[in-house]
Amino acid sequence: MNDGAQHETEQNASQRDAVIRVRGLRSQFGTQVVHDDLNLDVWRGEVLGIVGGSGTGKSVLLRTIVGLNKPAAGSIEVLGVDVLNGPEEDRRRIERHWGVAFQDGALFSSLTVLQNVMAPLREHTGISEKLMESLGALKISLVGLPQLSCGKFPSELSGGMRKRAALARALALDPEIVFLDEPTAGLDPIGAAAYDELIGELQQALGLTVFMVTHDLDSLYAICDRIAVLAEKRVLVEGPIEDMTKVDHPWVQEYFTGPRARAAQQKGQGR
Secondary structure (H helix, E strand, O other), X not given: OOHHHHHHHHHHHHOOOEEEEEEEEEEEEOOEEEEEEEEEEEEOOOEEEEEEOOOOOHHHHHHHHOOOOOOOEEEEEEOOEEOOOOOHHHHHHHHOOEEEEOOOOOOOOOOOHXXXXXXXXXXXXXXXXXXXXXXXXXXXXXXOOOHHHHHOOHHHOOHHHHHHHHHHHHOOOOOOEEEEEOOOOOOOHHHHHHHHHHHHHHHHHHOOEEEEEOOOHHHHHHHOOXXXXXXXXXXXXXXXXXXXXXXXOHXXXXXXXXXXXXXXXXXXXXX
C-alpha cells in the first residue's frame, strides 16, 4: 500500500465509530494458543462476517468479546467500555447493549419460547410481568415466528424456528450489537436465504451492528459489508468481500475463488 492510500485508509478509519475494539488479544487454552496479538475494529452499523479455517478460533473470538472466555492478554472495548478490566458495574451495564444468538440456539429447554425471550428482561429490568410478556411477544413477531410459537418448548420447534427464537431473545433488550454464531448452520438453502434476508432487514430497520461468525459464502455475499479472515492466530485481512480474491494466501484464495464462491457471488448479485 502506498503512502497516499494508507493515509486515506487511516483517515477513513478515524472518521468511523468503532463499537468494538480488540487489541493485542491472546487466547490460550493450556499450551494451545488460538489467538496471538489479534487486532480488530467493528464499525457501528455494519454487518461484519468473521471467517477462517477450522481451529482458527472464530467462535472463541466471539465468546471472548462477550465475556465467556478469559483471554491471556490484550484489551477489549465495547461501546467505549473496557470489558476485561473495567468496573463490574460498567460491565453489567454494557451487557444490556448486546445480544447473542449461539449456533444451536442455546435456548432453555424447560422454558417456552416466550419465557426464553423474557429471560433477559427478567434479569436486567424491573418491568412488570405483563409488560415483559407483551415485549417478548413483540420480539417473537419481529423475527417472523407465529404467536402460536410463544407457548411451545424448544423441542417442539424446527431447527430454523429455534434459530429465530434465539434471535428474538438476543433482541429482547433492544441491543445496539448482535453477535451471531454460525446462524445458518444446519438450515436448508431456502431457510438459510430467508434467515439472511431477516438479518438484513432487522439490521437496516433497527440500526444494528452485526458480528457474524459464519462459513456460509451465501451469507457473506448477501448481507456482509465487510469480512475479517482469521488465520495464523490473528486477523490476517479485513475488508469488502470483493477484496478477498486479491489476498495472496492459500486458504483465502481457495475459499474466495473456488467454485462455491463463484456460485455464491452470482447468487448474491441476483438478489
